[in-house]
Amino acid sequence: MTRVVTVMRLQFVNRRTYVGMPLVILSGAFLLAILILLLVPTDELKFAGGAVAAPLWYFSVVGWQALALTFPFSQAMSTTRRDFHLGTLLTAATTAGILATFYLVISLIEAATGGWGMNGYFTIPGLSGSQLPVAALSYFVVACLLFLFGYTCAAIAKRWGGVVLTSVLTGLSIVLALAIILVIRSGSWGTVVTWFVTQGLLGTTLWGLLLAVLMAYGSYLMIRRVEH
């Protein structure tokens, strides 16, 4: 366990990368969104939309760097791949937790003040009670997923090279596009939407968590064989 904590300390050498930058992006996006919402002259529901996701995208960059730049140093520090992997994912989870906490606090304030008294929302509007922590949990899961996405991409690039990574990403995009075309062609949007509605926010979040666990395991298998 101490060795895993050492890796966390090693990752947190980049405190700016892990905590500073995401918080700067989150508060920047927040202030900008509120400012714009203030300027919109309507009493109807105002939602800042994608602004809240701004720091999440950055997480995929953090995930990439965690592997590409810090793994070689952890190898020089004679840590095992397993300890590196566990320590890094725990670091990511901690950071995602911090971000989700900020999200939760903002959403609680927005729920209590009716959107800052102007019906304007930075977090997902229209939620109340236990839905708020669930929304924060999904925020956490999405942050973890994006981190794992960047981390897994870096693992593929280190394990098999840039060409393979590009092929995998292209392949993934094609599969996704085909799936969407298939859904549209067969007119089954309704079914897809119904599925998500039945799962609810919590259900969908848990599916996301399952995907995160699979990605964490998959990237571990790659890291075990990365050569240096």
Next chain:
Amino acid sequence: MTKVVEVKDLTKRFGNTVALDEVSFNLEPNTIYGLLGRNGAGKTTLMSIITAQAFASSGKVQVFGEEPYENAGVLRRMCFMRDNQVYPDSSKPVHAFRIARLCFPNWNQALAERLVADFRLPVATPIKKLSRGQLSAVGAIIGLAARAEVTFFDEPYLGFDAAAREIFYDRLLEDYAEHPRTIVLSSHLIDEIANILERVIVLDNGRVILNDATDDLRDRAVVIRGDNTKVAAFTAGRAVIHRQALGALSAVTVLGHLTHQDRAALTANDLDVSPVTLQQLVVRATQAAAGTAADQGAAR
């Protein structure tokens, strides 16, 4: 014989290229080794595999009698500093040392601080902004202060000025005298480090072509200089590894001990004899190995 590292029939292929070809040797405790050879001879690959950072295609490596791969108990007793070591993105030397202190059980903070002062390393400057020599100093300091039982330095002096190189060698010897351990220096500057090496392993084209005590190697070959015909007569039938002619004079490097009769014959024929430096010997040995390989290739 006790050994801390045992390498047996180690082969590493990258596609069609054979980087290491059935390499076998042992590293003994408390010895300073030179891992020498030309660029691309396989030195870095070999050290990467011993420290479980890369994988062998076949053969095996044991460190302290165990497999090093994912073996935390074995790994933390080793330290491998690369010439092109990558550090975490926004880190400063002081961060790197703090982490090293947590990772290496024998880490000596006083030594690290002394080396920082000796190398005049700015510890609060981001590593990205350090000069090549300062970057090498970070690696050299970690490698020395870690006091790992088996320490590998891959070209530790890159970018060092003469003063920094001397500091590195001096401190290494000083600390080694008080805390003996196994140190492997991979280097091109052979003559410069020849004095501190106790044993030499020379890799060429992925094969071990020399593995001897440095003192034995020094006696292994001599250069005979003098009149062409007299030199030719003396060296006939001996293992010649290098020949250089300049007008009526030639200098020929031959392997093997000189007997008393040999010495007498040399004096009688007015021939000069001088020892070869370690660097010359390694260069000649790799050239000879290349020649043999070419001959074998032609024979096939």
